[in-house]
Amino acid sequence: MLTSTLNGFLQTHGFGERLLSASVSALTLEEAMKGEKKKINLYQAVNNALDIALSTDDKAVVFGEDVGFGGVFRCTMGLKDKYGGERVFNTPITEQGIVGFGIGMAALGYTPIAEIQFADYIFPAFDQIVNEAAKFRYRSGNMENCGGLTIRAPCGAVGHGGHYHSQSVEGFFAHQPGLKIVIPRSAIQAKGLLLSAIRDPNPTLFFEPKILYRSSVELVPDADYMIPLGKAEVVKSGKDVTVVGWGTQVHVLQEACDMAEKDGISCELIDLRTIMPWDQETVEDSVRKTGRLVVAHEETKTAGFGAEIAAHIQDRCFLHLESPIQRVAGLDTPFPLIFEKFYLPDKFKCYEAIKRAVNY
Amino acid sequence: MSFLVNHCVGSLGSMRPLQAPLRAFARFLSVDPNDCSFPGAKTRYTDSLEFAETKETIPTYRVLDHSGSIVNKSYDDSQIPKEDAIQLHKNMLMLNTLDIILLNAQRQGRVPFHMTHYGEEATVVGSAYPLKADDEIFAQYREVGVLLQRGMTLEQIMATQFGTKEDTGKGRQMPMHFGSKKLGFHMISSPLATQMPHASGAGYALRLSGKKNVVVCYFGDGAASEGDFHASLNMAATRGAQTLFFCRNNGFAISTPTSEQFKGDGIASRGFGYGIPSIRVDGNDMLAVIEVTKKARDLTIERKGPVLIEAMSYRRGHHSTSDDSSLYRSKEEIEFWEKEKNPIKRFEQYLIGKGWWTEAESESFSKEVRSKTLQLVSKAELEEKPHLSELFKDVYDEIPPNLRVQQKELVEHLKIHGDRYPSNVPWDGME
Numbered sequence: 001m002l003t004s005t006l007n008g009f010l011q012t013h014g015f016g017e018r019l020l021s022a023s024v025s026a027l028t029l030e031e032a033m034k035g036e037k038k039k040i041n042l043y044q045a046v047n048n049a050l051d052i053a054l055s056t057d058d059k060a061v062v063f064g065e066d067v068g069f070g071g072v073f074r075c076t077m078g079l080k081d082k083y084g085g086e087r088v089f090n091t092p093i094t095e096q097g098i099v100g101f102g103i104g105m106a107a108l109g110y111t112p113i114a115e116i117q118f119a120d121y122i123f124p125a126f127d128q129i130v131n132e133a134a135k136f137r138y139r140s141g142n143m144e145n146c147g148g149l150t151i152r153a154p155c156g157a158v159g160h161g162g163h164y165h166s167q168s169v170e171g172f173f174a175h176q177p178g179l180k181i182v183i184p185r186s187a188i189q190a191k192g193l194l195l196s197a198i199r200d201p202n203p204t205l206f207f208e209p210k211i212l213y214r215s216s217v218e219l220v221p222d223a224d225y226m227i228p229l230g231k232a233e234v235v236k237s238g239k240d241v242t243v244v245g246w247g248t249q250v251h252v253l254q255e256a257c258d259m260a261e262k263d264g265i266s267c268e269l270i271d272l273r274t275i276m277p278w279d280q281e282t283v284e285d286s287v288r289k290t291g292r293l294v295v296a297h298e299e300t301k302t303a304g305f306g307a308e309i310a311a312h313i314q315d316r317c318f319l320h321l322e323s324p325i326q327r328v329a330g331l332d333t334p335f336p337l338i339f340e341k342f343y344l345p346d347k348f349k350c351y352e353a354i355k356r357a358v359n360y
Numbered sequence: 361m362s363f364l365v366n367h368c369v370g371s372l373g374s375m376r377p378l379q380a381p382l383r384a385f386a387r388f389l390s391v392d393p394n395d396c397s398f399p400g401a402k403t404r405y406t407d408s409l410e411f412a413e414t415k416e417t418i419p420t421y422r423v424l425d426h427s428g429s430i431v432n433k434s435y436d437d438s439q440i441p442k443e444d445a446i447q448l449h450k451n452m453l454m455l456n457t458l459d460i461i462l463l464n465a466q467r468q469g470r471v472p473f474h475m476t477h478y479g480e481e482a483t484v485v486g487s488a489y490p491l492k493a494d495d496e497i498f499a500q501y502r503e504v505g506v507l508l509q510r511g512m513t514l515e516q517i518m519a520t521q522f523g524t525k526e527d528t529g530k531g532r533q534m535p536m537h538f539g540s541k542k543l544g545f546h547m548i549s550s551p552l553a554t555q556m557p558h559a560s561g562a563g564y565a566l567r568l569s570g571k572k573n574v575v576v577c578y579f580g581d582g583a584a585s586e587g588d589f590h591a592s593l594n595m596a597a598t599r600g601a602q603t604l605f606f607c608r609n610n611g612f613a614i615s616t617p618t619s620e621q622f623k624g625d626g627i628a629s630r631g632f633g634y635g636i637p638s639i640r641v642d643g644n645d646m647l648a649v650i651e652v653t654k655k656a657r658d659l660t661i662e663r664k665g666p667v668l669i670e671a672m673s674y675r676r677g678h679h680s681t682s683d684d685s686s687l688y689r690s691k692e693e694i695e696f697w698e699k700e701k702n703p704i705k706r707f708e709q710y711l712i713g714k715g716w717w718t719e720a721e722s723e724s725f726s727k728e729v730r731s732k733t734l735q736l737v738s739k740a741e742l743e744e745k746p747h748l749s750e751l752f753k754d755v756y757d758e759i760p761p762n763l764r765v766q767q768k769e770l771v772e773h774l775k776i777h778g779d780r781y782p783s784n785v786p787w788d789g790m791e
Contacts, residue, residue, distance in 0.1 A: 100557025
């Protein structure tokens with residue numbers, strides 16, 4: 001209370017100074033797992049995180065195309081009724097408008113949580129994200145920032161999405177300093193990472209693998225908990241080869257690892273979780289131990305984020321590498337409809353890459 | 361057989377839901393035959409096939425004529441007290457003097473870049489006058505007059521132009537990219553019109569916080585062709601943002617005349633299309649600009665929704681120091697605007713008519729500003745640049761690990777080759 005009064009007194013203008021008192025009460029995932037849990041899927045976990053964000057921060061606002069009635073993927077269901085049409089609302093169909101509007105709200109100290117209906121449609125907002133949101137703090141000498149901004153967008157393959165309902169776009173944004181990029185692999189992860197993204201004092205892109213919206217069902221803690229950004233998670237430890245992925249691909253890699261284990265190959269599986277700034281240390285430590293690395297992602301191979309990881313690891317772990325780093329990725333084509341199964345870096349392609357790395 | 365049965369059951373089953381549309385149809389039969397209701401527009405039927413076209417152009421509001429006499433009989437002359445009127449004039453003179461000196465400094469290679477305000481002094485200085493200190497501003501770049509009117513000092517302006525360690529932006533952006541938290545002036549960026557949806561969002565934030573303030577968004581007639589113009593006006597209108605859109609229509613976007621920028625009636629006419637009250641004003645008329653901005657500000661707060669002002673003027677200077685405008689327009693045209701429709705001269709004539717000011721006072725004030733500005737230029741040139749560590753800060757709230765490594769690598773490099781790099785940027789103490 002004292003802080004907020006003082007803050008109001010000191011500032012005539014908003015200029016995006018964030019009071020992160022809301023995050024103080026949040027638990028760690030480990031603490032939260034000890035409490036009440038509910039069996040819910042990923043879209044419900046997102047909905048739950050948004051609910052908590054709105055209830056713990058009266059400056060939080062949720063908006064985008066069709067979010068008012070609950071969203072085309074049901075992620076914002078019930079929120080408008082609970083928090084009112086001034087805090088949860090539809091916007092006109094204008095991605096550059098949605099992101100620009102969010103930057104302006106954040107500049108006045110609000111916590112805008114903007115939705116882009118599909119990651120494929122984030123490109124009209126590319127200018128606002130790259131030239132504006134990402135550089136807002138830097139170019140103003142930290143006079144102001146738009147750190148309150150979070151942009152959520154469904155991403156990745158969904159079986160029949162064709163060119164414009166399937167893309168993974170993290171690589172485009174990873175090239176831009178000033179942004180954080182987060183991709184969860186499950187319901188539990190989605191809730192904790194989204195709350196961190198919303199409360200992080202930097203503009204954050206949160207990509208939700210849409211194929212997991214209904215298929216990832218877990219016992220998710222009811223509590224307000226946060227999973228730290230910039231930290232990868234070792235999902236499974238092993239000694240022969242390090243296998244890195246994020247989002248849906250972690251599940252694909254898990255199956256590939258299971259296949260390889262049957263051949264007696266011990267895989268260490270890492271979920272990167274945050275694409276930028278990525279957890280170099282965890283991957284480096286793992287590769288120094290295993291001496292081999294496989295990176296897999298849905299986005300196209302050339303200049304995909306796997307290239308950054310591969311280049312970094314060969315630089316930092318050169319003497320430990322026993323074989324060339326393997327990249328398994330989407331092909332360098334637009335995302336195809338009927339050829340989807342051939343296009344994707346599926347478990348068989350990943351399994352072969354693991355064997356190539358080990359048998360080199 | 362079973363297929364047929366199933367098929368029949370299916371057909372029968374589908375008969376039931378069919379009842380509902382039939383009932384709906386019956387309901388429509390009973391409506392008023394002239395009922396022209398559609399969800400997309402409130403409209404009426406017409407029998408005459410006619411394409412809608414603008415028949416009349418939006419008039420330009422003015423108070424003063426070209427010689428500085430009040431022609432608007434309803435104008436209340438007492439609304440701007442003498443001291444304020446003189447201050448407004450001084451700020452225009454100061455802006456003009458500043459432009460002349462910085463333009464020359466650029467020509468001599470002392471600053472990398474400058475943009476003048478010639479012809480738009482009354483537009484930018486005047487529009488800032490009726491604003492409250494806690495109104496927020498998102499601007500394009502040719503609005504230094506707004507900063508002067510809100511109290512930015514010449515020292516602060518020089519800090520940005522020369523990228524000294526006193527610059528708010530820590531020397532990271534080009535000259536002319538100003539920002540001041542104290543003055544409610546959000547940092548300028550080069551991409552055109554991107555500030556417009558920001559202003560819509562900020563105006564909506566003001567609405568949510570219940571403040572009786574406005575966000576003012578400045579932009580040029582060229583920037584209004586960007587998609588962000590459309591996005592921002594539409595979003596501000598649909599959300600009811602307390603945003604005052606202020607267009608400087610000065611006839612040119614670099615070399616492009618407005619005839620190649622749009623075919624409609626300027627920018628103001630577009631406001632109606634978005635459901636935004638809109639007005640056109642003579643941007644060379646200080647009193648008109650002030651009055652219109654004040655009314656628009658009140659209207660924005662009263663309606664909790666955006667208002668659009670289009671201020672007409674003429675960009676007499678080059679677009680920037682990187683532009684030679686003689687390649688696309690005549691010297692005579694520029695001279696005409698300087699002599700006949702000069703905003704500074706017009707307001708000066710008004711002040712002289714009131715007995716508040718003399719031409720000699722203008723001369724001596726400009727001279728005074730000139731010598732002070734020249735001193736500040738010489739001082740700013742010698743001023744130390746921001747510390748090199750600022751290169752790595754503020755990308756995020758904290759320096760991420762990958763950037764820490766890069767900082768370390770640069771320092772190691774400088775330890776070997778430091779003499780190859782500019783000596784006015786200190787890097788002592790960096791690791």
